[in-house]
Amino acid sequence: MKNETQPLGPKKVTGVAVVRPQRSASVQTYIPEIAKGLGITMKHFFQNTKEMVLGQRNDPVLEGIEDGINCISYPEQKRPYPARFRGVHRLTQRDDGSPRCVACLCCSTACPAQCIHIEAGEYPEGDPRRGYERFPQRFVIDELRCIFCGFCVEACPCDAIRMDTGVHAAPYDSREQFIFEKDVLMGFPGRDGSHLTANPRHEPGESSHPGLDREKH
Amino acid sequence: MPLTLLSFLLFFIKAFVVVMFAMNVAVVLTWVDRRQGAMIQDRIGPNRAVAWIPTTVAQALAVLPALAVAAGVFFVVLKLEPPPEVRGQRAMLFSQLGILFTWLTGVVIAGRVQNRGVLSSFDAWIYSLGDPRRIFFAGLFAHFVALFVGLTLNDSAFGEQVRDIGYGGGAGLLIFSILAGAGYAAFSIRNEPRIGLRLAGLLHPAADGLKTIFKEDFIPPEADKFLHSLAPFISFFPALVVMAVIPFGDTLCFGLKDGQLSTLMSFVPRDGVCVEGAVKLQVVDLDVGLLYFFALAGTGIVGAALAGWRSNNKYSLLGGVRAASQMVSYEVTMGLTLVGAVMVYGSLRVDKMIEWQQQHAWGIFVQPAAFFLFFTASVAESKRIPFDIPEGESEIVAGYFTEYAGMKFAMFFFAEYIAVVTSAGLMSAIFLGGWDLPFLYRDGLHVAIGDTVLFDQLLPHVLVIVVGALGFVLKTLTLCWLQLMIRWTLPRFRYDQLMRLGWRKLLPASLGNVLATGLIVLAIASAGPGVGKFMDLLADYTKALVALAGIGGFIAFVVFLVKPVHKRKTLSSSSAQFAAAAGGTRSVRMGA
Numbered sequence: 001m002k003n004e005t006q007p008l009g010p011k012k013v014t015g016v017a018v019v020r021p022q023r024s025a026s027v028q029t030y031i032p033e034i035a036k037g038l039g040i041t042m043k044h045f046f047q048n049t050k051e052m053v054l055g056q057r058n059d060p061v062l063e064g065i066e067d068g069i070n071c072i073s074y075p076e077q078k079r080p081y082p083a084r085f086r087g088v089h090r091l092t093q094r095d096d097g098s099p100r101c102v103a104c105l106c107c108s109t110a111c112p113a114q115c116i117h118i119e120a121g122e123y124p125e126g127d128p129r130r131g132y133e134r135f136p137q138r139f140v141i142d143e144l145r146c147i148f149c150g151f152c153v154e155a156c157p158c159d160a161i162r163m164d165t166g167v168h169a170a171p172y173d174s175r176e177q178f179i180f181e182k183d184v185l186m187g188f189p190g191r192d193g194s195h196l197t198a199n200p201r202h203e204p205g206e207s208s209h210p211g212l213d214r215e216k217h
Numbered sequence: 218m219p220l221t222l223l224s225f226l227l228f229f230i231k232a233f234v235v236v237m238f239a240m241n242v243a244v245v246l247t248w249v250d251r252r253q254g255a256m257i258q259d260r261i262g263p264n265r266a267v268a269w270i271p272t273t274v275a276q277a278l279a280v281l282p283a284l285a286v287a288a289g290v291f292f293v294v295l296k297l298e299p300p301p302e303v304r305g306q307r308a309m310l311f312s313q314l315g316i317l318f319t320w321l322t323g324v325v326i327a328g329r330v331q332n333r334g335v336l337s338s339f340d341a342w343i344y345s346l347g348d349p350r351r352i353f354f355a356g357l358f359a360h361f362v363a364l365f366v367g368l369t370l371n372d373s374a375f376g377e378q379v380r381d382i383g384y385g386g387g388a389g390l391l392i393f394s395i396l397a398g399a400g401y402a403a404f405s406i407r408n409e410p411r412i413g414l415r416l417a418g419l420l421h422p423a424a425d426g427l428k429t430i431f432k433e434d435f436i437p438p439e440a441d442k443f444l445h446s447l448a449p450f451i452s453f454f455p456a457l458v459v460m461a462v463i464p465f466g467d468t469l470c471f472g473l474k475d476g477q478l479s480t481l482m483s484f485v486p487r488d489g490v491c492v493e494g495a496v497k498l499q500v501v502d503l504d505v506g507l508l509y510f511f512a513l514a515g516t517g518i519v520g521a522a523l524a525g526w527r528s529n530n531k532y533s534l535l536g537g538v539r540a541a542s543q544m545v546s547y548e549v550t551m552g553l554t555l556v557g558a559v560m561v562y563g564s565l566r567v568d569k570m571i572e573w574q575q576q577h578a579w580g581i582f583v584q585p586a587a588f589f590l591f592f593t594a595s596v597a598e599s600k601r602i603p604f605d606i607p608e609g610e611s612e613i614v615a616g617y618f619t620e621y622a623g624m625k626f627a628m629f630f631f632a633e634y635i636a637v638v639t640s641a642g643l644m645s646a647i648f649l650g651g652w653d654l655p656f657l658y659r660d661g662l663h664v665a666i667g668d669t670v671l672f673d674q675l676l677p678h679v680l681v682i683v684v685g686a687l688g689f690v691l692k693t694l695t696l697c698w699l700q701l702m703i704r705w706t707l708p709r710f711r712y713d714q715l716m717r718l719g720w721r722k723l724l725p726a727s728l729g730n731v732l733a734t735g736l737i738v739l740a741i742a743s744a745g746p747g748v749g750k751f752m753d754l755l756a757d758y759t760k761a762l763v764a765l766a767g768i769g770g771f772i773a774f775v776v777f778l779v780k781p782v783h784k785r786k787t788l789s790s791s792s793a794q795f796a797a798a799a800g801g802t803r804s805v806r807m808g809a
Contacts, residue, residue, distance in 0.1 A: 034703075034706070034707065037706045037707065038702055038703070038706050040706075041257050041702055041705050041706045042702065044256065044257040044258075044259065045253060045256055045257045045702070045705075046777065048256040048257070048259060049253065050777070050778060051782070052256065052261070054328060054778070055328060055329075055331075055332035056782050058784060059784075059786075059796070059801045059802055060802055061792060061793050061796040061801075061802045062786045062787065062793055062796055062797055062801055062802070063784040063785065063786055063787075064787070065785055065787050066784050066785060067259070068259060069256070069259050069260065069261060070259065071259075071261045072802065073261065077802055078802070079792060079796070079802065080792045080793075080795035080796045080799065080802070081795075082791040082792045082795075083791035083792075083794075083795070084791070166795075191795075
């Protein structure tokens, strides 16, 4: 495009000029503004000190919407984790206290960190479950390797592994302590205090059991 | 007074008290600066330093002092029979104290139960009384009833009986509430394995002090070892000894026995300080007074400049140069502002200034501009925010104490806080009347405006002195607090702004103040006696103003304390629902 329409010389300024801030006398003398600032400081000072001393401070979780001190003195005070928080794993139990896990290795296969180690065991001859499912002889999770992605929970077909304990992995002082064996994992209750899960289990032989019934076929 | 063993002893006691006052207040100020500085930003601040003590020791710490106080009250009531003329006053005192301690104990226990939850059947009973404010209002009502009964009593036999009931009952209530409060505290911690002593975070500065003592005392290899080590002392010492000329109470009058001081006089006349047997509550009684202050405040500059120069560090040198130029600049303003005050008071002695203020009006009414200028200049003189350019960490690392570690650094740090205390003490002496409280004279309380006497009450000498000294401490602490407030509010100035403020604004203003003061002093002196009488009346009004402001402030404070708080709860998140099911996250206590 040719520069014909624009005349020589400085370009004409278009647009609206920015209005200079109208600084009043009180702003320019600085002192009333200092007094105002001190007033705000004092308001916070008195209010927060009073609430702290008289034990009226906000509950940092329940009343966090209010002005005032909303700090949490961790670890004496803890903010409860939300319902979907992925905490330390637990192995859910059947009604008889044995693990629901059938040692299908879905979780250890899905695990991107490869922190789950399962040694499957076969039920003895004559047990109705023999041939239908197996059980974990060892179920080990290295909580230090775990990235808490929750894929194992997604992969599990039996609702046997869950991360709904609501506690995060504790800071131990040696690596061995982060290796959680089966009995440790089964020892954690869920957020509701139960070692079971809400999903019903269908034993082999029951009419609701979704698998094949070998006696019939 | 001739130099005797006693005068030496008194000197050391006074010096000890003053040094302890300045240093302890400075320590508390470091705590206030961190803890309360966090409060204004809606944070909690450092409160984690803790000393664990066994539960039995904690119980003993709660119960034994209470037992001692209760025994003292019991002794006073049983053994020291009051003379008949003060029996009514004593009965009033004890009944009011008893009521005060009773409702105070009740409110504290009820508040704790509300926060912590019911643990015993007593807790359940006090919880059933409802809001702790009800106990407060009941106590207030009882105060007024006792006051009313006491004032309307006549000297009949029935009145005597009521007086005796008030005397004995009040003392009994006092003893009971002290013991009950301590007993409840000891009882409620019985199941704790150990008790953490935190003193609201006050152990933090103590822990910091201990840490700095044991830290490595690093001296840069190229630095001048002697002068580098000397600088913190030169900085620290003048800040501390300035307090020597500031009186922290009115003159004590002792009776004389064989030319030696004996017991304290019980009542003194209003005018004229006792000639013999006078003990001034002032470490040294110097004629030069204020000049001593300026001489020593000037010496403090040397410490900062020396530290910057002998650290062999360019940042330190810059900081030292900045400190020197800033402090010299603002000292000019400090000196000139006080010239006006010296012209009005007619003396350089700080005790004479306070006496003038007691007889007339406080310096802040006589020299308002000087107070403002002096306050600004003394904040700048103590090198604190917004004037902390010598240590501006965004520009020159840490300024003149960059190369200091451990206790030597702590001495610079500490000197700053002591300078805050001493300048606040000096300001309260020169501008806020020192130990003078409105209408409180040497012989008692006389509320009078002009020639109208509103209230007249003789008070014991020792009570007047103690109340005055407490007033001085309160004023000093308030001014310290105001300086910290400014630190928490204002950002740092630029160096050129600082110099411009000092030389172009404050200095001409202080010169103008001197001129105006001189003209007004001359005008009043040459005017007739009518003007002088009018000025005296105005002075009485300023006293009434201060007294009313004090009472109003106290009432406003109480109203502020009992004002109910309403907090909105939100249960929108699942974590909030878990918290609500667990009874809230606030009640989890620190400790154990």
